[in-house]
Amino acid sequence: MTLWFVFAMMTAAAAFAVLWPLSRGLRAQREGSEANVYKDQLAEVERDAASGLIEPPEASAARVEISRRLIASADAERAPPTSSRKGLRRAVAVLALLGLPAMAVALYLPLGSPQLADAPLAQRAKAPTTAQPLENLVAQVEAHLEKNPADGRGWSVLAPVLAKLGRFDDAARAYRNAIAYSGDSAERRADLGEILTMAAGGVITADAKAEFERALALNADEVKSRYFMGLAAEQDGRAKDAASIWRAMLEKAPADAPWRPMLQAALARVGGAKVPALPDDKVAAAKDMTATDRDAMIRGMVDRLATRLKQNGDDVEGWLRLVRAYMVLGDADKAKGALAQARQAVGGNADTLRRLNEGLKDLGLDG
Numbered sequence: 001m002t003l004w005f006v007f008a009m010m011t012a013a014a015a016f017a018v019l020w021p022l023s024r025g026l027r028a029q030r031e032g033s034e035a036n037v038y039k040d041q042l043a044e045v046e047r048d049a050a051s052g053l054i055e056p057p058e059a060s061a062a063r064v065e066i067s068r069r070l071i072a073s074a075d076a077e078r079a080p081p082t083s084s085r086k087g088l089r090r091a092v093a094v095l096a097l098l099g100l101p102a103m104a105v106a107l108y109l110p111l112g113s114p115q116l117a118d119a120p121l122a123q124r125a126k127a128p129t130t131a132q133p134l135e136n137l138v139a140q141v142e143a144h145l146e147k148n149p150a151d152g153r154g155w156s157v158l159a160p161v162l163a164k165l166g167r168f169d170d171a172a173r174a175y176r177n178a179i180a181y182s183g184d185s186a187e188r189r190a191d192l193g194e195i196l197t198m199a200a201g202g203v204i205t206a207d208a209k210a211e212f213e214r215a216l217a218l219n220a221d222e223v224k225s226r227y228f229m230g231l232a233a234e235q236d237g238r239a240k241d242a243a244s245i246w247r248a249m250l251e252k253a254p255a256d257a258p259w260r261p262m263l264q265a266a267l268a269r270v271g272g273a274k275v276p277a278l279p280d281d282k283v284a285a286a287k288d289m290t291a292t293d294r295d296a297m298i299r300g301m302v303d304r305l306a307t308r309l310k311q312n313g314d315d316v317e318g319w320l321r322l323v324r325a326y327m328v329l330g331d332a333d334k335a336k337g338a339l340a341q342a343r344q345a346v347g348g349n350a351d352t353l354r355r356l357n358e359g360l361k362d363l364g365l366d367g
Contacts, residue, residue: 138165
């Protein structure tokens with residue numbers, strides 16, 4: 001009822017705005033126009049005659065003519081309005097009283113929702129979203145690409161989404177199709193190399209390294225490929241080569257580059273004990289593992305590192321690697337726990353504690 005009351009008030013206001021001028025006579029309008037003009041003209045003639053600007057005969061003739069027009073204007077004001085004018089005013093009044101509401105209702109009923117219940121803002125904020133799950137959207141895109149396999153842009157959009165869902169093999173295939181149908185580029189090669197690395201549990205395989213090399217051949221300054229080439233050197237046990245690659249990147253990096261902290265943390269990591277080379281059988285095994293097996297293998301390595309640090313708590317670089325590993329795995333609570341254990345273990349040595357805090361700052365944590 002409130003809605004209809006508001007509509008009725010709005011309609012009444014609109015009708016009043018139309019009828020109010022019609023209810024007033026034309027007298028005030030005419031008095032404000034013709035009659036006043038003629039009176040001003042008579043006064044002006046009197047002033048000109050008094051100052052000698054016009055001769056008496058001319059002044060008399062002007063008075064007669066202006067008076068005649070003033071009398072005609074007064075007669076027109078007293079004359080009743082013609083029937084045609086009355087009819088026009090009646091038509092406008094009827095249209096305002098009946099036509100405007102009828103037109104408003106005729107438009108609102110098909111276009112509006114008069115029976116829709118109120119929806120307060122608080123309830124609208126709590127209303128469940130009708131957005132489709134990401135998996136459903138991916139399935140729709142995949143169905144489209146099955147019918148249009150040459151849609152390079154579609155493959156480019158799908159690939160990172162598949163990677164987010166953990167479907168690394170499908171993401172790699174999508175990146176290869178994007179390269180095939182949208183053209184080769186350093187960015188696409190770098191993305192493909194990254195996906196192959198993720199599929200191998202973080203191990204840079206020969207296929208992944210080849211993609212990074214192809215990316216650098218297209219663009220020697222491609223950031224992602226250069227970083228992973230340094231990571232490949234670190235995994236191969238060539239810490240100095242890794243440090244050289246990352247240090248060169250930092251020298252050219254803008255001051256506000258978002259990846260500067262990552263490079264600084266990597267440099268701090270290789271600046272300590274050298275990283276042992278991964279055996280070839282480990283690399284091959286990681287490549288052939290499922291995502292679940294790779295995750296289990298990585299977590300087993302992290303658990304062994306944590307066990308070793310409980311026995312030898314003076315290894316600052318080991319603590320930093322453990323904290324970083326938990327951060328990469330997304331175990332924030334374990335990372336905080338390892339940080340607290342590290343500080344407790346080295347708290348008796350001021351120099352060691354200082355090195356630990358500096359390393360934590362390089363990881364982006366509060367040292």
